[in-house]
Amino acid sequence: MSNVDLILPLLVAVPILMATVPIALGLRFDRTGWGVTTLTTTGLLAATAYLASAVYSEGMVTHELGGWPREFGIQLVADEFSTLIALLVIATATAVLAYMRVGGPRGNTFYAGYLLLTGGLLGLSLTGDVFNMFVFLEIVGLATYALIASGDGPESAVSALKYLILGTVGASLYLIGVGFIFMATGTLNMQVLSEIMPEVLAQGGQNLVLMQAAFAFIFVGFALKVAQWPLHTWQPDAYQHAPDGVTPVIAALVSTAYAYALGRLMYTVFGPEFLTSTPYLTEIVVTVGCLSVLAGSTLAVIQTDVKRMFAYSSVAQFGLVVAAFGLVTETALIGGIIHLLGHAVIKAGLFAAAGVIAVSYGARTVDEYAGLADNRPFVAGGTALLLIALIGIPPSAGFIGKWYIAVGSVQAEMWPVAAVILLSTMLTLAYSARLLEKMYFTPATPVESPHPSGPVATDGGHEGGDGDDAHGSEHGDESAGNVGASAFTDAGRIGRGNPDAVSFGMLALVIVAAIVAVLLGFAGGELYDLLDPFATEVFNE
Amino acid sequence: MIELLASRYAYALMFVLMGVGMYMMIANQNLVKKLIGVNLFQTAIFLFFVAVAYVEGGSAPIVPTEGDPGAMASPLPHVIVLTAIVVGIALTAVGLALIVRIHSEYGTLREDTLREVRADE
Numbered sequence: 246m247s248n249v250d251l252i253l254p255l256l257v258a259v260p261i262l263m264a265t266v267p268i269a270l271g272l273r274f275d276r277t278g279w280g281v282t283t284l285t286t287t288g289l290l291a292a293t294a295y296l297a298s299a300v301y302s303e304g305m306v307t308h309e310l311g312g313w314p315r316e317f318g319i320q321l322v323a324d325e326f327s328t329l330i331a332l333l334v335i336a337t338a339t340a341v342l343a344y345m346r347v348g349g350p351r352g353n354t355f356y357a358g359y360l361l362l363t364g365g366l367l368g369l370s371l372t373g374d375v376f377n378m379f380v381f382l383e384i385v386g387l388a389t390y391a392l393i394a395s396g397d398g399p400e401s402a403v404s405a406l407k408y409l410i411l412g413t414v415g416a417s418l419y420l421i422g423v424g425f426i427f428m429a430t431g432t433l434n435m436q437v438l439s440e441i442m443p444e445v446l447a448q449g450g451q452n453l454v455l456m457q458a459a460f461a462f463i464f465v466g467f468a469l470k471v472a473q474w475p476l477h478t479w480q481p482d483a484y485q486h487a488p489d490g491v492t493p494v495i496a497a498l499v500s501t502a503y504a505y506a507l508g509r510l511m512y513t514v515f516g517p518e519f520l521t522s523t524p525y526l527t528e529i530v531v532t533v534g535c536l537s538v539l540a541g542s543t544l545a546v547i548q549t550d551v552k553r554m555f556a557y558s559s560v561a562q563f564g565l566v567v568a569a570f571g572l573v574t575e576t577a578l579i580g581g582i583i584h585l586l587g588h589a590v591i592k593a594g595l596f597a598a599a600g601v602i603a604v605s606y607g608a609r610t611v612d613e614y615a616g617l618a619d620n621r622p623f624v625a626g627g628t629a630l631l632l633i634a635l636i637g638i639p640p641s642a643g644f645i646g647k648w649y650i651a652v653g654s655v656q657a658e659m660w661p662v663a664a665v666i667l668l669s670t671m672l673t674l675a676y677s678a679r680l681l682e683k684m685y686f687t688p689a690t691p692v693e694s695p696h697p698s699g700p701v702a703t704d705g706g707h708e709g710g711d712g713d714d715a716h717g718s719e720h721g722d723e724s725a726g727n728v729g730a731s732a733f734t735d736a737g738r739i740g741r742g743n744p745d746a747v748s749f750g751m752l753a754l755v756i757v758a759a760i761v762a763v764l765l766g767f768a769g770g771e772l773y774d775l776l777d778p779f780a781t782e783v784f785n786e
Numbered sequence: 787m788i789e790l791l792a793s794r795y796a797y798a799l800m801f802v803l804m805g806v807g808m809y810m811m812i813a814n815q816n817l818v819k820k821l822i823g824v825n826l827f828q829t830a831i832f833l834f835f836v837a838v839a840y841v842e843g844g845s846a847p848i849v850p851t852e853g854d855p856g857a858m859a860s861p862l863p864h865v866i867v868l869t870a871i872v873v874g875i876a877l878t879a880v881g882l883a884l885i886v887r888i889h890s891e892y893g894t895l896r897e898d899t900l901r902e903v904r905a906d907e
Contacts (some may be wrong), residue, residue: 303820317862331864375839376866383873390880399891410811413824418830420870427863428838 249299250308252292253321253371254308260285260364261384270351278356279346285360286339289367291329293335294434300328301775307373315373315434316366322373322436325779326582330505333586337497338363340757341490343598343750348604349490352396358395362388362494370504375423375514376433378506382470386412389499389517393487404482411479415469418462418583425459425703426514438514446518447742457523460515464530467507471500473533473567474540475561484556489600492552493614493754496559497593501585504563507568508585512578512783513768530571536566546679549610551599554676555592558635562588568662569650575780577653583772584646587765589636591642594758598628601755611679616689623752625684630759632677637670640766649773741762789843796837803830815897821881828874832867885906 263285267278299304305324309315322332338359341349366385372378390412394405427433429452430441445452465476473478480500484492511520520526541560548554562584569581599609600625608614618625634641639648647666654662765772791798807830810823826862839860845860892903 340856367799369798376869379867383877387880390884394887399888400904402884402887403904406817406881406888409877409881409884410820413825414808414811417831419827421834424834424838424863426832427866427887431860461796480815514854 249296250306251298251771252595253306253308253323254310255366255472256289256292256335256366256371257321259289260360260367264360264364267356269352269362269703274748276351278351278353278519279342280355282360283339283342286335286342288362289363290335290339293332297328297332298423300325304778315660316432316437318550320373320434320436321371321678323371324709325675326505326509327370329582329776330502330585331367333589334370334498334502335361335455337589338366338494340754341493342598343349343595344600344754345490346767347748347749348600348746348751352395355392355395358388358391359494362392362499366502368499370505373435374433375426375435375438375510377724378510379420379423380417382416382503385499385502386416387539389495392491393483395491396486396488399485401486401488404479406488408479408483411476411729415466415476418466418469420466422459422461422463422466425455425462429453429455429459435513437508439516442514442516446522456515456519457526460523460526463510464507467503467510468533468567469561470503471507472560473564473738474535474537474560477537477541479555480560482685484559484596485553489596489603489676490594492600493593496555496596497589500559500563501589504585506568507567508578508581511570516529517784520571526575527571531568531662534564534566534568535662536570537561537562538568538665538669539672542669542676546672546676546742548676549609549612551602551609551614551680552596555595555599558673558676559588559592561673562592562635565647565650565666565669568665569653572653572657572659572662574649574653574656575784576656576752577648578780578783579773579776580646580649580651580653583649583769584643586636586772587642587646587677587762588759589629589763593761594631594755594762595626595635597751597758598624598631598755601751602748603629605743611683614680614683615687617684620689624747624755627755627759629681631762632681634759634762634766636673636677640763642762642765645769645772646768648769792798796840797834803827803833817895817897817900818882820897821878821885824881825874825878828870828877832870835863835867835870854905859890880895 267281270277270281296306300323303599305322307323308321310319310321313319315753345351350751365381365388368381369378369385372381386409390405391410393408394402396402423433426438429445430438432438436711442456445456471477481510484496487495520530538561541557541562545554545557545561548557566585566588569577569584572578575589600623602608602614602617605624606613606617606621608617618629634643637643637647639645647670651663651666654666797822804827807823807825807827810826811820813825814820839862841857841859844857846860847858847864885895888900892900894903895898
């Protein structure tokens with residue numbers, strides 16, 4: 246335990262500082278953004294792994310910024326829960342870069358935004374201060390709006406503005422909640438708050454009412470940010486119109502980090518005792534979660550656009566996480582966290598697969614996926630595995646999360662949640678099976694497959710990507726845009742995408758995500774043990 | 787009730803302002819006015835923090851070198867409001883940039899026209 250706590254401020258500061266580097270270098274050199282970003286995230290991944298080894302062997306690591314005591318200053322905290330999310334954030338951010346090398350949006354300013362997003366997400370997961378959390382919420386939000394708007398079409402700007410307005414309302418409601426917490430307790434540090442909460446509960450009266458109001462504002466604010474029904478309306482648009490390279494990051498990380506923040510506030514700041522003693526609180530949280538599960542799954546079933554379908558599926562999966570947080574049992578809490586982790590891996594893989602299929606096969610709607618397995622067996626196989634994991638067929642990441650949540654719901658004697666989990670699994674099966682059936686059992690119509698069938702070009706695509714470098718960045722931007730646009734409008738008429746547009750890295754991301762999603766299914770017990778200290782501490786206070 | 791309102795008028799005003807901001811955000815068809823509504827909504831929250839920090843007869847939280855400073859306002863909400871204002875400015879800038887992009891692509895700032903244009907495409 247020498248200076249391991251110094252990693253905490255570095256994890257937040259380095260990506261934000263490095264975000265300026267691509268822009269500065271961009272004045273002289275054209276395509277430095279990807280290199281700088283990859284170096285930064287890989288370094289941070291190593292640092293986070295070191296931090297994680299310290300946290301999981303010796304317990305919580307804290308750092309007080311500038312040496313100010315935590316009552317006045319800002320504290321960064323890495324415990325079992327936040328380290329897991331930080332590790333997920335930085336690993337996904339690094340992995341998706343493999344996709345962006347050839348497939349994603351280019352340009353130095355884009356990578357500046359990407360690093361800013363990474364820094365914001367790491368800050369959000371490591372902060373130990375409720376107001377600092379608001380600042381990171383907004384940093385993440387700003388970077389997300391900018392990244393979504395970096396899409397080719399004007400639609401992305403419209404959906405980004407919609408997200409901006411709704412996201413700002415969500416963050417502002419959270420800020421009001423912070424105001425109420427400050428009024429009631431006079432402190433903003435989470436650990437201090439968790440120590441004060443039993444007193445506030447015991448005293449009752451005005452301060453308790455203030456805390457209840459704070460919880461109401463915070464919960465509604467986060468319900469907006471995490472996209473809970475009926476506040477989810479920004480999410481399908483944002484996910485659908487974001488560039489293919491950006492959607493995996495946003496879908497896997499942004500809402501996950503917000504859900505983490507909600508869980509952190511519910512369990513560290515307010516505490517299980519507050520949650521259970523406040524009338525109707527757990528009932529409302531669980532109801533909102535369950536309604537999101539049902540509404541999201543049902544809406545996903547009727548979608549024709551694949552990215553939009555996955556977006557509605559995210560509404561459902563986050564509903565499950567929120568419902569798990571509302572159950573207030575140790576098993577359900579850990580189940581929610583594991584489901585958060587598994588869902589992030591699965592969705593990152595699925596959205597990356599959707600991007601690969603869009604450029605290589607020209608398919609964006611469910612019907613266009615016909616015959617995919619014959620023409621692009623690797624990406625179809627990866628997608629199929631990820632879909633199976635999403636449904637929750639054991640052993641997979643989707644299964645263990647749902648299993649623990651279901652067990653937790655039985656422990657809490659909230660039986661309807663178990664029924665909702667079963668029903669949502671059926672609905673997930675409905676929309677996943679539709680896609681699987683199209684990919685594997687519907688032959689492609691002759692007009693739609695002019696290319697001879699064969700494996701996805703891996704080496705050729707990679708070399709093509711390297712060759713692209715010579716053309717300079719502005720040309721790279723154009724060609725990427727055209728591939729996307731022609732695939733979208735002319736699918737089935739002129740040709741079906743270009744298999745060479747897929748690099749080895751893009752395909753590898755899908756395959757690796759699929760493998761990790763399955764492997765996580767075997768790691769359920771280990772994950773439970775890792776998170777157990779956090780849950781025990783929360784519930785025994 | 788009247789007495790409560792008279793002593794807590796700052797909070798009441800804040801919620802009225804928030805409501806006005808929210809209404810502007812929802813009911814206005816003009817995108818720029820929507821963004822102004824978002825700003826108003828945020829400003830109401832800043833006023834809320836200022837009202838929280840107000841101390842009857844308190845002085846500015848600058849510690850003098852000698853003597854008893856007496857009652858002081860808490861500096862923390864001021865710092866929070868300053869930070870939140872900066873965040874709000876950044877948000878407004880990004881929002882306006884997006885509106886400029888939308889205007890150059892669709893040639894309109896009105897949401898209903900925008901919906902029609904998008905439906906036609």
